[in-house]
Amino acid sequence: MLEIKHLTKRFGEFEAVKDVSISVPDGAFLVLLGPSGCGKTTLLRMLAGLELPSEGQILFDGTIVSDGDRAWSADPAKRNSGLVFQSYALWPHMSVRGNVEWPLKVMKMPTAERTKRIDDVLNLLDIHQLADRYPNEISGGQQQRVAIARTIAPKPSVLLFDEPLSNLDAKLRVEMRTELMRLHRATGATTVYVTHDQIEAMTMASHVAVMNGGRVQQFGAPAELVERPETAFVATFVGTPPNNVIEVKKNGAGYTIGGRHMPVDPPVDDCLAMYRADALRIGSAASQRSLPMELVEVSAIAGRTMVTGLSDALRLTAIVDVPVKARIGDTVEFELPETPQCWFTPSGERIS
Numbered sequence: 001m002l003e004i005k006h007l008t009k010r011f012g013e014f015e016a017v018k019d020v021s022i023s024v025p026d027g028a029f030l031v032l033l034g035p036s037g038c039g040k041t042t043l044l045r046m047l048a049g050l051e052l053p054s055e056g057q058i059l060f061d062g063t064i065v066s067d068g069d070r071a072w073s074a075d076p077a078k079r080n081s082g083l084v085f086q087s088y089a090l091w092p093h094m095s096v097r098g099n100v101e102w103p104l105k106v107m108k109m110p111t112a113e114r115t116k117r118i119d120d121v122l123n124l125l126d127i128h129q130l131a132d133r134y135p136n137e138i139s140g141g142q143q144q145r146v147a148i149a150r151t152i153a154p155k156p157s158v159l160l161f162d163e164p165l166s167n168l169d170a171k172l173r174v175e176m177r178t179e180l181m182r183l184h185r186a187t188g189a190t191t192v193y194v195t196h197d198q199i200e201a202m203t204m205a206s207h208v209a210v211m212n213g214g215r216v217q218q219f220g221a222p223a224e225l226v227e228r229p230e231t232a233f234v235a236t237f238v239g240t241p242p243n244n245v246i247e248v249k250k251n252g253a254g255y256t257i258g259g260r261h262m263p264v265d266p267p268v269d270d271c272l273a274m275y276r277a278d279a280l281r282i283g284s285a286a287s288q289r290s291l292p293m294e295l296v297e298v299s300a301i302a303g304r305t306m307v308t309g310l311s312d313a314l315r316l317t318a319i320v321d322v323p324v325k326a327r328i329g330d331t332v333e334f335e336l337p338e339t340p341q342c343w344f345t346p347s348g349e350r351i352s
């Protein structure tokens with residue numbers, strides 16, 4: 001089990017990670033998801049032992065490996081974890097085999113066992129044919145495979161990845177995603193993976209921690225975050241496309257949105273209404289619940305069409321099954337469902 005207890009990290013006065021508490025069972029694939037600057041890398045670096053927490057503890061299998069309250073942290077090399085960075089950081093003067101061998105030499109693994117381990121991981125990552133090449137003789141995607149092979153060779157029980165795919169092109173990224181999941185199943189190592197890409201998070205994770213401003217906004221299975229976002233931030237960050245979250249004002253027995261009166265009582269006077277993109281309909285005829293909007297974006301997603309409309313500051317995204325004949329710049333009616341999927345307070349906490 002990997003446990004993070006009340007973990008806080010301060011740089012001077014600035015709190016980069018604020019009172020984070022999450023635990024995952026052995027073999028979990030935990031994704032730390034959030035926008036740039038939310039504290040994901042700082043949290044991962046604390047897990048790797050590269051950064052000392054200001055408060056709180058990290059435990060691997062019940063043993064404390066970092067303790068901010070005692071200002072103590074086990075050495076990165078002695079905590080049975082391995083870290084893969086965004087940049088591959090391979091030794092340029094060593095062959096692929098040499099790079100993978102290096103951590104095993106440092107561990108003083110006997111030669112015969114070492115040779116077998118190297119062959120196993122090179123095969124696992126399908127780079128055996130590159131064993132004698134040097135990093136500048138292989139592609140970026142292949143270098144990343146070597147970096148991963150080097151990290152998993154010592155069989156760490158916790159594997160840490162910091163946006164490992166962000167330097168790869170879109171197609172390779174999708175392939176490597178599948179590959180990393182296969183690797184995760186093969187090694188069984190508890191994995192913590194940092195990304196700002198919610199599709200990556202939703203496809204790979206067993207558990208997701210959505211972070212914003214140093215805090216965990218929500219922690220759960222990917223489907224839970226999509227089904228029941230606990231904050232407006234989570235609602236607008238996860239899902240394909242993410243949910244529409246709109247400020248509304250109570251007006252008589254109902255509320256006003258984009259000049260239209262909706263006959264549903266909001267739970268409080270000022271609040272945020274959430275509409276899932278697949279709950280919206282689009283058409284050319286106006287109805288009681290439709291808003292005229294300028295069509296600003298149309299894109300095909302897996303056989304469906306994603307449509308975005310703009311009206312002053314109001315932006316709505318719908319996902320529909322029908323082909324869209326209107327052109328960019330045309331006025332299209334976006335029809336809202338009878339009631340929003342849920343409500344949030346103006347500061348973003350879920351009400352219903």
Ligand SMILES: Nc1ncnc2c1ncn2[C@@H]1O[C@H](COP(=O)(O)OP(=O)(O)OP(=O)(O)O)[C@@H](O)[C@H]1O
Nearest residue numbers: 011014016034035036037038039040041042043196
């Ligand atoms: N060594 C440091 N000294 C001071 N501030 C730091 C330090 N490291 C990180 N920070 C600050 O802490 C905050 C969180 O940084 P962090 O790198 O953890 O974010 P992130 O979510 O990983 O972002 P990104 O996706 O852009 O890498 C940022 O505001 C950053 O400027």
